[in-house]
Amino acid sequence: MVTTSGDWSNPRPNLLDIPAQFSSNLLGHFREHLAKCSEGMAKGKNYSETAGVSGQDERLKWGFGSTSKRNFADSHESELMNIFGQAATRLPFARISVAAPNVRANVDATEVEKQFQASSEDWAGQSGNAENVLGHHLIETADKTRREFRFRGMGDDSVLQTIHLKDTRQPLERAVDSFYSRFFPLGYPNSVSEGYLVYSQYRAVQHFASAVLSVLSTQSLLFAAGLRPTPAQATIVSWVLKDGMQHIGKLICSSMGARMDSEPKRWRIFADVMYDVGAGLEVISPLCPQHFLTVAGLANMAKGMALVSARATRLPVYSSFAREGNLSDLYAKGEAISTLSNVFGLGVGIQLASTVCATIQGKLLIAPVLSAIHLYSVAQEMRAAPINTLNGQRTAMLVADFLKTGEVSKPVDLRYRERLILPVGLQQESGNVRVGASLLKTVSKPSVLSELKKSFGNERFLLNFSDQRTDLVLHQSATGEDAVRGWLLAAYACQLAHKTDQRSDGHGDDSHGFGLKKAAALRDAYEKTEQSLPALLEGLRENGWHTHLFLEGSGYRAVW
Template sequence: METPRRPESWVEISESVSRLCSFDAGGGGGVSVKLIQDNRMAHDKLVDSFLNKFFPSGYPYSVNEGYLTYTKFRALQHFSSAMLHVLSTQVYDLPLRKQRLTQESSSVAAWGQEWIQSQRVGGYLGMAVVAARATRLPIYSSFAKEGNLSDLFAKGEAISTLFNVMGIGAGIGLSSTVCSTTQGKLIIGPLLSAVHIWGVVQEMRATPINTLNPQRTAMVVADFIKSGKVSSPAELRYREDLLFPNRLIEEAGSVKVGQPFRRVLSPRLVEELRSTFPNEKFLLTQKSDKAYMVLEQSATGEDALRGWLVAAFASEMERSGAGPRDTVLNDAYQKMESVFPMFVSEVKSRGWYTGQFLDGNHSRIAYAKSE
């Protein structure tokens, strides 16, 4: 009778750690791992254990640039937020009459806020988008590599939970010491709120978003016009203006996109522009020192890049006195056609996604089919 073959085994050595690995005897394809030797310092063991539990496998090579910065500020945000939540529960310790007065005042303030919101719905949209939990998945997607989005999401939420728990503990400690008085609350409360908001801002700035919106498109085109190079999402993230995203960039042609069609173009001008830009999904016209671009409903990021390049080239030609505006626009279009294949190839290789153009609630057009 033939003796059963023993499962193959091997030793894996990584720095100061040795592990004995072998295939399971049952033949199921599993691998068993046994630690043989570990000469690491206690500090290194703790750090590695923390990284294994709260960072995606293969970190830092399995994530895009900026993940550590994003994680640090996200942890700070959750820590300060949890402390604020604990301190806010101290309202129930108020005397009964004072609590009643506060309740009625809050009701009046809430009614006023609801009325203002109903009159100015658009003003609250930005806050809702920033605060919504639905933003987590797109943010994690911007850091994911090699199909590890689920691992990234799970480890990121684990860190959030950890610092929430730590924040609750710190908040309880503050509420019984520094914040046990009204003066303490008046100092610590605004300070924690400022830290929380600052953490959110830095967290968003650290995220390399790779989709094209008006500001990012203008910055990509401006860098290409100035240096002949295309910047990556990671290179643009700290230059993006989060407070005033609609500012115009002169080097990119000072393009204003998404204005109502009827306000920027006349019927005669539409026919002229459609002949100037045949088979394009954008119309572009220049007025004073601005360029107005209107996109078709089905326009993508590539169409927006084409329009922005035309505007940037036209602006550059006008500054150099190349001729009348109509001639300049036509020459700029021809120049765009010659450089666009190389340009869009570089844009994609730098990590930008051109399948969509995110222009928010801006106006687009759809031509009616002629019968």
């Protein structure tokens, strides 16, 4: 996208994220572009061009003389994309800007040079040289190092010169930039999906509340055991008390991995609920000291279940934010946020344990508040995550939206509509489809199975229509596209059966015999499916959905 802007009166570079290690290919293209633009620069034309670099969303900006001319900028749109769309995307990241100071009669070239705060001037072309002012400046920033790259000359005779710059940023600006570089992925916000900031904010609050609660619960455990520890001792001893029954909790949850793949956000919330259950048992343990071992064991078992669930669902959630293959960077920065929040939380917990929560009454008052903050934060954190894998709930919403609007929803469109706590029911708009049921429960007798196999031929799914729902049975080798095809077919069959019902008796009644009407509408439903399925699948792929697999959780698949 190329746009024009007015006078660029401030020659100070505006730092923007683009690749900063220049290959000879990129330098050659840049020199060629400068040569082509030399005529326009000599005439004092002024425009600001912004070119999106393909695959990375970075931008470059140029500034020239005094008057804006849109037609001059528009004529270079395809050229700019060709220059920076390929050579730049293969290069590492750093913060860089491209800028040229304005050229006016009343601007002293020496003053223009001072804007860049050069630490030395040991390069050719001093401030009095007009060509020096007309040349383009590229400012590269990597951590605390800033360098200026300047092109002198035009065409094949242009020379790239380098000079180190002083860091003229204000302390607050440096602190903010340092914070972002340490706690947010490289290239943020362009390198992550929508919702990552909300996710990170609530993740910090969640870990803070969890850390405070852990100090209070551990101190209560030690009181129940007959000890009188200081708050600092409670933090240390917590490492000893985490074993034992915790391993049993880990084993219980380790067998539910497939369900966690299908519903990572639901199971992440489950993990924090179990953690708070464990912390709550530890808080009330002084009230029943005679049952200390039992209460402490159950608390650690709950925390063991929480630990496995949280770790198993972490990567699917992070993967939903990774737009540029930067999963490791996302994971590292997410753990940095968690660690920082935990450190602050432990400090606040120690203070509370020494004051307000020094008694069991104080803990019983504060612990529910911390738990509420903790669970609310993790719920909002999970709602912000745009999971892009197909499961029963998300596929039902996708098909329903497609039938209603003709458009394919994006992962970010569904994130706040997913049910994360309450059970997921059937959706009438998408055909009341139930996926993953056992074949023994779906098919009542062998003759029905034989008839279904004959009806669906070489499909990698079977649809068994009943009055209240449609059971979708997936073949062992079925992909996400097969599941979407079967779901769309079932939805069209249900839609056509409703129309038949309305024509026959004036109202849509899902009473006895409606399943037979859906089966009778199968041929027409197939025709509608063949017409609209390509657009649906193409839209899913374009919007970032993973159509190569379908995650049914604990559901069954069959081989026939």
